[in-house]
Amino acid sequence: xxxxxxxxxxxxxxxxxxxxxxxxxxxxxxxxxxxxxxxxxxxxxxxxxxxxxxxxxxxxxxxxxxxxxxxxxxxxxxxxxxxxxxxxxxxxxxxxxxxxxxxxxxxxxxxxxxxxxxxxxxxxxxxxxxxxxxxxxxxxxxxxxxxxxxxxxxxxxxxxxxxxxxxxxxxxxxxxxxxxxxxxxxxxxxxxxxxxxxxxxxxxxxxxxxxxxxxxxxxxxxxxxxxxxxxxxxxxxxxxxxxxxxxxxxxxxxxxxxxxxxxxxxxxxxxxxxxxxxxxxxxxxxxxxxxxxxxxxxxxxxxxxxxxxxxxxxxxxxxxxxxxxxxx
Amino acid sequence: xxxxxxxxxxxxxxxxxxxxxxxxxxxxxxxxxxxxxxxxxxxxxxxxxxxxxxxxxxxxxxxxxxxxxxxxxxxxxxxxxxxxxxxxxxxxx
Numbered sequence: 184x185x186x187x188x189x190x191x192x193x194x195x196x197x198x199x200x201x202x203x204x205x206x207x208x209x210x211x212x213x214x215x216x217x218x219x220x221x222x223x224x225x226x227x228x229x230x231x232x233x234x235x236x237x238x239x240x241x242x243x244x245x246x247x248x249x250x251x252x253x254x255x256x257x258x259x260x261x262x263x264x265x266x267x268x269x270x271x272x273x274x275x276x277x278x279x280x281x282x283x284x285x286x287x288x289x290x291x292x293x294x295x296x297x298x299x300x301x302x303x304x305x306x307x308x309x310x311x312x313x314x315x316x317x318x319x320x321x322x323x324x325x326x327x328x329x330x331x332x333x334x335x336x337x338x339x340x341x342x343x344x345x346x347x348x349x350x351x352x353x354x355x356x357x358x359x360x361x362x363x364x365x366x367x368x369x370x371x372x373x374x375x376x377x378x379x380x381x382x383x384x385x386x387x388x389x390x391x392x393x394x395x396x397x398x399x400x401x402x403x404x405x406x407x408x409x410x411x412x413x414x415x416x417x418x419x420x421x422x423x424x425x426x427x428x429x430x431x432x433x434x435x436x437x438x439x440x441x442x443x444x445x446x447x448x449x450x451x452x453x454x455x456x457x458x459x460x461x462x463x464x465x466x467x468x469x470x471x472x473x474x475x476x477x478x479x480x481x482x483x484x485x486x487x488x489x490x491x492x493x494x495x496x497x498x499x500x501x502x503x504x505x506x507x508x509x510x511x
Numbered sequence: 512x513x514x515x516x517x518x519x520x521x522x523x524x525x526x527x528x529x530x531x532x533x534x535x536x537x538x539x540x541x542x543x544x545x546x547x548x549x550x551x552x553x554x555x556x557x558x559x560x561x562x563x564x565x566x567x568x569x570x571x572x573x574x575x576x577x578x579x580x581x582x583x584x585x586x587x588x589x590x591x592x593x594x595x596x597x598x599x600x601x602x603x604x
Contacts, residue, residue, distance in 0.1 A: 235548045259551040284547035301551040312556030340550040353550045361552055374588035384587065386569040408584055410572065422568060426585035431571040439563050446555045450569075473560040479570035487560060495560070499570060501587075 235283035237348035238296055244369030248322055251403035251427040253385045254371050255318035256298050256451050257363075260492045263288055263302040269468050269490050270298075273461065274380040274453060292380045313494035316353070317385055317449040318363045319403060319432075320371045324350040327364040330402050331356075356398050358389040360447035364402075374430055376501075383454035383499055386434040389447040392421040396435055399425055405432065410480075450487065452497035458484035461498045465490075 240254055241247075260266050267278045267288065276290040276297060286302040298315075305311060321327045324342045332338060335357035342352040349368040355361050377383040389395045396407045405425040421437040438445065455461045459476040465488045466472060473495055474487035483500030490496070574586035 237548075257551065259553055281548075287548040301548060303551045303553070305553065310556040311553035314552075314554040316550075316552065339552055343549055345548075351550060353552055359555075361554060363550065373592075374590070375592040376587065376589045378592070384571055388569075406585070408582070410584065424571065424585055429585055431585040431587050434569050434571060436567075436569050439561060439567050448554060452570075474563050477563065480568040481570045481573050483570070485570055493556075497569075 235281055235287060235345065237281060237287075237299070237345045238289065239347045239369045240296070240349075240365075240367045241369055241372050245373055246370045247373055249320050249371045249374065249428055250322060251399075251405050251425065251432050252320045252371055252374075252430075253317055253382065253433060253451070254320045254367060255363075255365060256382060257316045257318070258298065258300045258313065258490075258494055259303055259316060260300065260313040260490075260494060261303065261305045262492050263300045265469075265491050266300050266494075269465075269470060270300075272468050273465055273470075274455075276380065292378075297381055313490075313492040314361070314448070315451050315494055315496055316361065316363050317451055318351065318365045321364045321366050321403070324352050324364055324366045327402055328352050328354065331398075334398050334401050336398060336402075356387075356389075356395060356447070358391060358395055358447040360387055360389055360395075360449055362449055374428065377454045379454050379456050381454055382451050383501055384434070384452040384497070385432075386436055386450045386452070386497070387447070388436050388438050388450060390438055390445070392423055392435045392437045395447075396423050396425070399435070403427065403432075448495075450495060450497050452485060452499040454501055455498045456500065456502075458486045458498050458500050462486045462488060465498075 258266055258270075263286070267276075267290075270276050270290060271278065274292065276292055277294075278300070279289045279291060281287045281289055288300040288302075289296055290298040290300060305313075328338050328342060331354045337355040338352060339355055339361065340353035342350050344350045347368060349366050351363055351365040353361065353363045387395065387399075396405075399405055400407055403425070405427055408424040408426060408431075410422040410424060421435075423435040424431045425433045425435060438447070462472050462476055469491035471489040471493075472486060473489055476484045476486040479485045479499070481501065483502065485497055485499040487495060487497050571587050572584040574583070574589065
């Protein structure tokens with residue numbers, strides 16, 4: 184009886200131990216499974232959340248296509264917060280973060296997307312500077328890439344698709360000027376006169392304008408208007424107008440002879456009511472004046488400025504009242 | 512006890528692997544094949560603008576400007592948003 188009780192007692196402890204062991208195993212395996220499940224869910228959510236969603240250029244979709252039109256601009260800067268303060272105060276832009284990439288912010292004017300700001304660290308040890316990247320409309324980004332390569336250009340970032348925005352790539356022309364092409368999902372913005380605070384004009388400053396017109400004509404099928412020769416009075420200042428749909432889309436200038444900035448580049452202009460006032464305000468906000476306000480061909484003033492990070496951009500007046508005398 | 516420790520170890524390694532994978536996915540925007548924003552490029556620096564000489568003009572012409580050949584220089588759209596671009600090519604802004 185005593186042995187029997189002892190035996191029963193031992194069996195009982197063993198059973199209890201087994202039971203505890205099993206419970207421990209189950210708890211451990213259950214926790215492991217829960218952790219794995221949680222990690223998997225986290226990974227899936229992270230992957231889905233990381234797909235940056237850029238808004239379409241037009242809402243509702245325009246269905247229009249204006250090949251060669253400048254349809255967008257992205258600022259690439261190491262200081263997005265500083266850029267927001269500067270451009271917000273200068274042009275009245277507001278900003279919105281984009282889901283999927285905390286480094287990308289959307290600039291808006293009166294609630295409408297006007298530009299993108301992209302935070303990117305400046306590479307150490309390299310002489311590079313922040314810049315506005317100009318986006319030109321195409322129907323087929325891959326064909327534009329191929330065309331650029333065939334005509335002496337380069338592909339800096341191959342075609343990439345963004346839901347709602349469309350497909351885009353970053354290219355360089357034969358002179359080295361960087362630009363992007365975008366096949367916008369839903370179509371390009373309709374043609375209208377920019378209001379103050381919106382982009383109104385873009386100029387390409389290059390070493391060899393004539394050669395560059397061939398490149399851009401091949402990619403965007405532009406009509407090229409030679410202001411220097413057809414105007415008759417500017418033989419020494421090469422200035423071509425690239426047009427499509429009977430609209431001037433961009434200007435193509437030779438770099439000024441006395442300019443020390445030799446690297447060819449696109450320069451985008453925001454419409455302003457008063458270029459001189461805007462230049463003063465830009466300086467007060469930490470920017471710089473690169474080209475003092477001056478009267479241009481259309482009878483209004485323009486200036487070239489730099490934001491606090493050094494990215495150049497232009498400001499341009501444009502109104503029916505612009506009747507100032509052009510410099511001779 | 513050993514089995515329990517083994518289970519925890521497997522779980523921890525699995526968790527670490529998945530978190531690492533997720534971090535790789537999230538942090539992939541710098542590369543061309545990333546899922547965040549790609550395509551931002553800096554321009555070569557070290558340059559400054561010089562003065563633009565008199566007569567150096569970069570702006571668009573106004574509509575109606577015609578060259579010697581009678582060809583109208585194209586200008587920018589001048590219609591208001593939502594009202595069409597008034598594609599007449601020859602009227603002033």
